[in-house]
Amino acid sequence: MSSASADLHQMASLGRLLARIVHEINTPLASIFSNNEVLTRSMANLGPLLADGSPEALAKARRIVAACADLTAVDKIACERIRGIISGMKTFARLDSSEPRVIDLNRHLRDTIKLTEAEFRGRVAVETDLADLPEVECYPQMLSQVILNLLVNAGQAIEGGGAIRVRTHRDGNMAHITISDTGRGMTDEQKTRAFEAGYTTKPIGEGTGLGLSIAREIIEQKHGGSIRFESELGKGTTFHILLPIRQTRSSQ
């Protein structure tokens, strides 16, 4: 595959990712904005009520304080939500050096999964079952790209509601990641052509058909690992990624 088309694909998926992230940050932000105004007004209302000092005024003041406490609790949740999104982005945006890095793979997967919450919005639940793993030597950003791609594909394969299961375990000197969905599965033709560059089942404009071919390039060429899948029509698809725990080959 040409690196120009790979770049194009990366830009398109990055654009979609950004749009989702903007949307996801917007909700807690809107809430914080509104709450801040309500809190400011409530403060202004409290002064006269406390100065009044009558039982009715004090009762009203207590109600306002209780309402404000609820809003500050919401603000905390909203801020934590934004922080979670930002921390996921940091992982994704960290520039890859030309050398592989040693990382906590499970944590890396969790951060990447966080980025998909905006896309799935409760429609698809992502469940994790992550076993104890030694630190894995890899190219983290590229790996994120692959995982994100598989998760988004899995989500798109699920019509209505469903679940994606991400599991890790150690398999000798390899780390084994599986991503299973309860989606529509693939036909025989789709199975044969899945890794083919330019092949897509998505409507024009939604998929470039490059995701899986790039995924294979990243896992096999760059990491010396392997990627394969099994799929049953109407039941779902499971992808398996095997990554060497240590990179023995010199990087390209």
Place this chain on the structure above:
Amino acid sequence: MNNNGDNRASVLLVDDEDMIITSIRAFLQLETDFAINAFTDPEEAANFVKSNQIDVVVSDYLMPKMNGIQLLSRVKEAQPEASRVLLTGHADKQSAIQAINQVSLFQYLEKPWDNQQLLLVVQSGAERARLFRDLREKVGELDSAHSSLKTVQKRLIEAFL
């Protein structure tokens, strides 16, 4: 104004995000005496409007199960007088146009919203719904007055023939 003496306007809030509901509810409670009902599940909201009169509905767009446009068209079916407001974080003009055409929205607002604007929209939406309902009542009264007049007229004619 209702005959039962409760003249509070009724607002329905629907958003799959709890935090949005909490924020808007807190604001409206501070600024108005409106009766507020809120749901994070649009299906429940659609059931609610079948048996509860509302004046204004403020709905999110992107929700699991049912989107805001689908919900608002169900509200329109059940209570055509209710003012329909879409509050969306989806910065997509296409959905706005679709909503305005399909369910004849009263207002389209974007997140993050401006509280004063939201207040104005909810107040004028409630006013509008009441005017519509009053109008329908008056038209009904006129209709029945008209038909009883006709009956009287018919009897009169019959008496003189």
